[in-house]
Amino acid sequence: MSRTRIKICGLTRPQDVRAAVAGGADAIGFVFYPPSPRAVSIEQAAELVALLPPFVVSVGLFVNPAPGEVEAVLARVPLQLLQFHGDESESDCARHGRAWIKAARMRPGVDLLEFAASYPRASGILVDAFVDGYGGGGKTFDWALIPAGFTRPLVLSGGLDADNVVDAVRRIRPWAVDVSSGVESAKGIKDADMIAAFIAGVRHADG
Numbered sequence: 001m002s003r004t005r006i007k008i009c010g011l012t013r014p015q016d017v018r019a020a021v022a023g024g025a026d027a028i029g030f031v032f033y034p035p036s037p038r039a040v041s042i043e044q045a046a047e048l049v050a051l052l053p054p055f056v057v058s059v060g061l062f063v064n065p066a067p068g069e070v071e072a073v074l075a076r077v078p079l080q081l082l083q084f085h086g087d088e089s090e091s092d093c094a095r096h097g098r099a100w101i102k103a104a105r106m107r108p109g110v111d112l113l114e115f116a117a118s119y120p121r122a123s124g125i126l127v128d129a130f131v132d133g134y135g136g137g138g139k140t141f142d143w144a145l146i147p148a149g150f151t152r153p154l155v156l157s158g159g160l161d162a163d164n165v166v167d168a169v170r171r172i173r174p175w176a177v178d179v180s181s182g183v184e185s186a187k188g189i190k191d192a193d194m195i196a197a198f199i200a201g202v203r204h205a206d207g
């Protein structure tokens with residue numbers, strides 16, 4: 001059984017990037033959505049991404065980006081993976097010459113199979129709670145909304161923390177887990193001990 005990959009999202013400080021990398025994160029997410037308290041500027045992101053060693057994936061997160069917005073970031077920030085967390089179409093996501101994942105904001109009535117089928121070129125599907133502000137809400141959703149036998153690489157997200165991630169991994173066996181609020185002392189301020197506890201939980205669940 002392959003180990004569950006771990007994405008830590010919404011980093012804004014060098015010390016937090018170092019802590020996430022040291023803790024064993026597989027991917028680090030940077031938010032390019034200005035209304036988010038975790039949003040970073042292009043200059044900030046360039047400095048933070050430069051701290052990443054090989055084999056730690058840099059992820060850029062966008063919500064309904066305006067024309068040219070993604071390209072302006074990519075011109076200065078070497079992002080390896082894009083994450084679209086808004087109402088973007090498949091073509092909106094696929095036009096940037098980078099691998100990308102699409103977030104599904106889960107609530108009763110969402111047909112994840114139908115959703116995923118409308119994003120055939122996505123490298124993976126991230127499932128998150130349906131929260132105000134599109135994401136980063138620190139809320140879980142009903143994991144029973146995830147159909148058994150979902151075959152696309154699934155990134156489980158939404159309200160995860162060290163207390164629930166063991167159960168989440170054991171129940172869902174996602175390709176990856178993603179966390180923001182659950183490893184923070186304040187929005188955008190990560191806590192190294194909380195990161196370590198979260199990652200230890202994932203490793204424990206992987207067995």
Ligand SMILES: O=C(O)c1ccccc1NCC(=O)[C@H](O)[C@H](O)COP(=O)(O)O
Nearest residue numbers: 009036135136137138158159179180181
């Ligand atoms: O993190 C944000 O502030 C954010 C804002 C708008 C859209 C998406 C956002 N984050 C995307 C992520 O991938 C988060 O890690 C995900 O929503 C889970 O957040 P949390 O429930 O706080 O762990």
